[in-house]
Amino acid sequence: MSEALLIAVLALPAVGAAAAFFPDRAGRLFGTVLAALAFVASLLLGAYSQPASWFAYTPAAQGAPPIVPWTSVDTPWVPALDLRLHFGVDGVSYPLVVLTTLLTLLCCLYTLWHVPTGGRGSTLVALLLVVEVGMLGTFLALDLVLFFVFFEVVLLPMYAVIAGWGGERRRHAARKFALYTLFGSVLLLVGVFTVVAAAGTADLVTLTSGSVSLTRNTQLAAFALLAIAFAVKSPLWPLHTWLPDAHTQAPTVGSVLLAGVLLKMGTYGLIRVAVGVAPEGARWASPLLGALAVAAILVGCLVCLAQTELKRLIAYSSVGHMGFVLLGVATLTATGIQAALIGNVAHGIITGLLFFLAGAVKDRFHTGDLAVLGGLRERSPWLSGLLAFAAIASLGLPGLAGFWGEAFAVVAAFERGGAGWVTLGVLAAIGGALTAAYFLRMLRKVTHGAASPAVAAPPLPALRVSGMELVAWSPLVVLALLVGLVPAVVLGLSAAPVQSLVEAVTP
Template sequence: MSGVMGQVLLVAVLAVPAAGAAVVAALRHDRIARLVGTVAAGLTLLAALPLVAGGDDGGAGSDANPAVRPWHQVDLPWVPGLDLRFHLGVDGISWPLVVLTALLTLLCCGYTLWKVPSGGSGRALVALLLVVEVGILGTFLALDLVLFFVFFEVVLLPMYAIIVGWGGPDRYRAARKFALYTLLGSVLLLVGVMVVVTAAGTADIVALTGGTGLSRGPQLAAFTLLALAFAVKSPLWPLHSWLPDAHTQAPTVGSVILAGVLLKMGTYGLIRVAVGVAPEGAEWAAPVLGVLAVAAILVGSLVCLAQTELKRLIAYSSVGHMGFVLLGVATLTGTGLRAALIGNIAHGVITGLLFFLAGAVKDRAHTGDLADLSGLRETAPRLAGLLGFAAVASLGLPGLAGFWGEAFAVIAAVRAGGPLWLTLAALAALGGALTAAYLLRLLRQVTHGPASSAVARVGPGVARAELLTWAPLVLLTLAVGLAPILVLGVAQAPVDALLTGRP
């Protein structure tokens, strides 16, 4: 694919959902607006997929720093007086996340054609979903730190509006908590960006990768600020307490976007920006990151064992899964970073499916209390079977997507060597066993036993629209599990370059 075509597709990936949101907001007919929004999301996915083909091996990456060589990039003046540029690019680290974002947004918009949650119009919901998509995609594509910050912030208000407009009975408190935590992370991110830009004299991520232009002191300060900011967004223990409330109160499509891709903004930023721009700071903080990662794995798993509400349990499971991602990053090895990247994708696909299924169960049974959901396989065997599939994928069964990230994060910790990392690897493996325990407990409570009165109202059928929405996630769980090269193949070279500074 030619460089010009790649640039066109890069711009289209952001322009199409932005234009779609504007058109959807302007239309008066609700169903037509939802259909237009779904078409815009579909076109965004079609624009994102071909970005893996061809690409420019030179460009800014070869002139400034060979550690980052985008496949395709757009680099235009943005604020010339401040030397800020509208610099977008995609490579093997960002492309899988771009495709995942486009896919989940398409599935969520398509889902609204069948069912709109109570609280507001479907037109407004789809428009907000598309705006969130623009912010997330821009975060993954931005190669200028200030532009990265701008896109990072775009997500806040529309996601807040989604929770408040279509959420559960305690949505206002959950939305306020989400906003306050996110604003805290935003302040830390802005200060961190200013530290880097002031010390290095540039905001270009390509030029900054490898710590170019930054002495040790600014790197330590910048990494601390950036890591804390991204920890809030991910979220990583102990800055995670906004997540369960937001997930529990958000509508189904909001929970899917939150878990599937919004959390990945934090872990992606940790790899691309924090580790890439301040490698000395990352090496200095690596043991602390490793300890916090294992704490998140263990605490998340133990808290899940105590949960009695379906969506809240799935929400807390994200804390543990993101702990495995952080453990991979903390090792600062190729194996660890690749484990983090495939763990990001696997978590997005599997947890997105879990939240779709949890929403379907709650809509039918009118409760999310695990004690009231027993016997689901007796009345809704298809739904129970899909829930079982998603649960065993989430616990890391070999052959499914969830296995690779968690297994190789532990292996990376073992290979890091030394008493600390071997201890962390052993504790992380114990956390994996606890993950299996709480997910198998979930299945025993929900699918087995006699049907409760709430589950007795659940019909045996699954709507065609639901199957169309869930099928791509089921297939991706199998595909990534059986052929992890789909993610690891494109990520290997840029990860190695990020760590070594060599193309």
């Protein structure tokens, strides 16, 4: 049963992509139904393949490999090249699988109510579902070549989403996104070839188990290539400059998937592939990764303090948040990697909600300029309250999802010890304070004070939050609370594989 559900999670959105061939309204409805079925299948996949309580901490057996799939499918793909269709799910990948299916479903639901100008809604839904297939395949692939294939599947449909339904400078943003991603793809391909040629296998379970020995030079070269490739996708400073343009110009649903899940492909790949396959390279590069992570946190925060446009501010905030994720990974401790994993999930939930709300603001007032917006609390208290909730969750208030990843990334830096890591932890904590500063500045400009002319102009009925918007946003509000109050829903699943990964990396 679990194998059938694993296949269904990938197959259902692929079938849903046929929505492009339906009439517009029927196509959007068809795609949304298939997205809903994929979400249900992802929930059942966890229930059937991991029946034990998700909240119980189950330590890994001594010497257990980092990847022990709950369930897997393994069949020949290209026998002559020993390539296999090897898919599986475990506690590291499963939260991201559920996050992917949920956000895609919410985006498809959103298109039933609102289709951005630029093309048919059914085509947009079909492209979103193809992006979902690529993201899910990346999280489920247990073959390195298969991982690369799915990693690249998202490029063209996301390019089309930005170029077809984006803002005035959409084509420039889409080209920039494509060029940066292709640059990362070349490095990823060379890194994959380096590992597979040296190891004689592309199987990730075998490569991360320690049964295949790669030379030190091979590991250093492979880790450098893979880390840069994943840094482009995440994106991590200083390879982040495609992100603000893509987010600002993308339609709301494109921004939600881009920030909510697509960026996580890079950080997931860094943990699962780069660190797992080349642990010696990870140890060698960890101080540099830590320094780059803190630079990303501080640069992202300072740039956010200077932003004057709502979506660009949220986009640049992702640079800082991904910096905390990288800092956690760089420590190579169980605390740090757990912080990175829960930070990934929390960022997807909260930033997805922020982009939904930023899109709602722009739809109503036709601007995202912070200097023009103002007094939203007086005219639309529901929208203002939700925006405040999402901002406070993103700045890391205890009890909400954003707290755990950022706080424990700093703890992990102190735990690693030494003057250098303690300094990085202190600087990261300062970045956390600056995060609060720029989000509170944003709320002061957008929600407080007397209503600006732009906010006062629309009639009150146009400012009300619709039922479809509440349907699309409510699950993210609930999850931000749930993950914040009960972090074991994520950490309980990943504890054992993270413990095994850290044991494999520790010399």
